Amino acid sequence: MLLAKIPAADGKMTYVYDDYVFHYVVESGICYLCMSDEKNKHRLPYAFLQDMKDLFLGKFGMDAAHRAIAFSFNEEFSPIIQQRMDHYNSGGAMDNIDALKNQIDDVKEGMVQNIEKVLERGEKIELLVDKTDRLNQQAFRFESTSRNLRRHMYWRKIRNVGICSAVAFIVIFILVAEGCGGIDFIKCRK
Numbered sequence: 001m002l003l004a005k006i007p008a009a010d011g012k013m014t015y016v017y018d019d020y021v022f023h024y025v026v027e028s029g030i031c032y033l034c035m036s037d038e039k040n041k042h043r044l045p046y047a048f049l050q051d052m053k054d055l056f057l058g059k060f061g062m063d064a065a066h067r068a069i070a071f072s073f074n075e076e077f078s079p080i081i082q083q084r085m086d087h088y089n090s091g092g093a094m095d096n097i098d099a100l101k102n103q104i105d106d107v108k109e110g111m112v113q114n115i116e117k118v119l120e121r122g123e124k125i126e127l128l129v130d131k132t133d134r135l136n137q138q139a140f141r142f143e144s145t146s147r148n149l150r151r152h153m154y155w156r157k158i159r160n161v162g163i164c165s166a167v168a169f170i171v172i173f174i175l176v177a178e179g180c181g182g183i184d185f186i187k188c189r190k
Helices: 043-067 074-089 096-180
Strands: 011-017 020-027 030-037
Touching: 011 043, 020 043, 030 043, 043 074
Parallel strands: none
Antiparallel strands: 011 020, 020 030
C-alpha cells in the first residue's frame, strides 16, 4: 500500500502512520525504505538509508540492481542489513548533531555552575565591600576623634606651661622684690 504511493522520481520523503514513521529515499529508480518510531528524528533514519544505499551499490552495483528479480539479494544482503540495523539501534550511529547537543549541554551546565560560583563570590565580595566601607567610616571617625584629642592635649599642655611660667615668674618676682627691699626695689635702685 505504501510502495504504491512512493513516486518513481528521485527524492526522499517521510510518511507517518499511527506510532510509526516510514522514511524512504528513491535514487535512480531504486527505493530504499525504513521504518522507525516517532521518537527518532529524521536525521538518523536518513543516515541509515544513505548507509544502506552506499553498501548496496558498492556490493552489487547499479546494473545488477536493475536486472535483479524480487528478493534475489535477500540471502546475501540480509546479514548486512541486520548488522547495520543493530549498529544504528544500539546508538553506535548517534547523530553528530545529538552528540554536539550533548556536548553543548555539558558545557552549558559547566558554565551555569561557574556563573553560580562567580555570583556566590560576588555576594562575598559585596559583603567585603560593605565591611570595607564600614571600616573606612570608622577610620575616619577615629582620625577626627584622635585629631580633636591631640588638639585638646596640646592646649592643655600650653595651659599647663603658661600656668607654670606664670607661677615661676611670680615666685621669681617675689624673691627679687624681697631681696631688693620690697615692691619699690629701693635697695636695687641705688
